[in-house]
Amino acid sequence: MSNGIDIRASLPTDREALEVLYPAAFPDEDLIPLLRALLDEEDGVFSFVAISDGKLVGHIALTMCGIAGRSEKVGLLGPLAVSPHFQRQGIGGALIQEGLDHLKSEGATQAHVLGDPAYYGRFGFEPDSNVSPPYDLPQEWKTAWQSISLHGVKPDFDGTLSVPKPWRQPTLWAP
Numbered sequence: 188m189s190n191g192i193d194i195r196a197s198l199p200t201d202r203e204a205l206e207v208l209y210p211a212a213f214p215d216e217d218l219i220p221l222l223r224a225l226l227d228e229e230d231g232v233f234s235f236v237a238i239s240d241g242k243l244v245g246h247i248a249l250t251m252c253g254i255a256g257r258s259e260k261v262g263l264l265g266p267l268a269v270s271p272h273f274q275r276q277g278i279g280g281a282l283i284q285e286g287l288d289h290l291k292s293e294g295a296t297q298a299h300v301l302g303d304p305a306y307y308g309r310f311g312f313e314p315d316s317n318v319s320p321p322y323d324l325p326q327e328w329k330t331a332w333q334s335i336s337l338h339g340v341k342p343d344f345d346g347t348l349s350v351p352k353p354w355r356q357p358t359l360w361a362p
């Protein structure tokens with residue numbers, strides 16, 4: 188990035204800093220078990236970090252998923268965290284862009300996220316009612332389930348997202 192922030196694939200040696208970043212970015216939520224489970228996955232999880240002056244200041248994970256009964260590959264974005272002192276400098280956006288580019292290069296047709304539409308809408312995500320998340324969402328979260336096409340055209344398929352083990356926890360999909 189032009190402001191001296193580098194984005195690169197995460198390394199095993201980043202673990203300690205990641206376990207400091209997440210509680211700082213999410214003081215009310217414990218995402219460490221999900222983070223560890225994702226980083227321990229051998230295939231289909233991509234992880235990028237943002238580095239400023241040698242310090243890890245942001246992270247994104249992306250998981251390759253399927254649609255039950257179909258052959259398309261789609262990505263699931265998250266979690267995403269930027270160190271509180273480094274927010275509002277474009278780091279979150281740069282991590283999202285890196286992640287989407289990588290998913291596209293891996294053959295994903297679209298990417299999904301469960302997150303604040305006011306934030307993800309900035310990057311082109313739109314509420315998705317075609318592909319369902321793996322667990323029913325509470326009504327107030329329905330618009331938080333969003334997707335973005337990675338090939339410019341909105342895919343015309345529907346179905347249910349099939350996720351690998353780290354995401355098969357109902358508590359990740361409910362308040």
Ligand SMILES: CC(C)(COP(=O)(O)OP(=O)(O)OC[C@H]1O[C@@H](n2cnc3c(N)ncnc32)[C@H](O)[C@@H]1OP(=O)(O)O)[C@@H](O)C(=O)NCCC(=O)NCCS
Nearest residue numbers: 212267268269274275276277278279280301302303305306
């Ligand atoms: C959300 C988060 C990743 C954004 O990272 P960031 O590096 O600050 O993002 P960017 O710099 O690319 O974008 C910042 C812009 O998004 C806005 N923004 C941040 N969170 C937002 C939200 N929830 N809703 C709407 N806008 C939001 C900021 O106000 C800022 O806009 P502005 O510059 O016009 O004022 C970061 O705030 C964070 O880690 N928050 C805590 C963890 C979290 O909520 N993660 C997302 C999980 S779904």
